[in-house]
Amino acid sequence: MFELPALTYEFGALEPHIDAKTMEIHHGKHHQAYVNNLNNAVKGNAAEGKSLEELMASISKHSMAIRNNGGGHWNHSLFWSLMSPTGGGAPEGKLAADITATFGSFETLKEQFNTAAATRFGSGWAWLLVHDGKLVVTSTPNQDNPLMDIAEVKGMPILALDVWEHAYYLHYQNRRPDYINAWWNVVDWKKVDALYQAAH
Numbered sequence: 001m002f003e004l005p006a007l008t009y010e011f012g013a014l015e016p017h018i019d020a021k022t023m024e025i026h027h028g029k030h031h032q033a034y035v036n037n038l039n040n041a042v043k044g045n046a047a048e049g050k051s052l053e054e055l056m057a058s059i060s061k062h063s064m065a066i067r068n069n070g071g072g073h074w075n076h077s078l079f080w081s082l083m084s085p086t087g088g089g090a091p092e093g094k095l096a097a098d099i100t101a102t103f104g105s106f107e108t109l110k111e112q113f114n115t116a117a118a119t120r121f122g123s124g125w126a127w128l129l130v131h132d133g134k135l136v137v138t139s140t141p142n143q144d145n146p147l148m149d150i151a152e153v154k155g156m157p158i159l160a161l162d163v164w165e166h167a168y169y170l171h172y173q174n175r176r177p178d179y180i181n182a183w184w185n186v187v188d189w190k191k192v193d194a195l196y197q198a199a200h
């Protein structure tokens, strides 16, 4: 059975950038629903007993319910872990150097990432991922992610931003770009760096 991971910070810990009510509903209702629906969707078929990573890598062989809810579970589990009340600032060390080498500067990476997040039509996610040792910015629709065998751009995500309206509408209404800009203030670069090192 898949389970909702506990947050390592309080619902209100990311304020003023992400408000407590949004966090409470997003984690306790939306993510919990993905977990519940995923558990129901794998029951009694070939997906039962497989790990979430195994499901992502073979998602074309499974149902749309497993794609949507399995993706939802994996994506949100990563998303919570990449934010911290002590986040913000800029990456350091090899990650910072490789970002500069790849994009020209951290500011340019942010611009590319913000564009990917702002222009994803409807619901989806923006990603910074590692593919063949290289850093790549992309976005996916719905709850798809770059681990899925159906993804246009594949790789191991090290940074993820949820741009579904449920992630920001209570506080930011239709102002998705304001939410995106505010979110950089809670990015946990230590965690991103750890994922980057593990992805090499």
Ligand code: MN
Residues within 6 Å of the ligand: 026, 030, 076, 162, 164, 166, 167
């Ligand atoms: Mn979400």
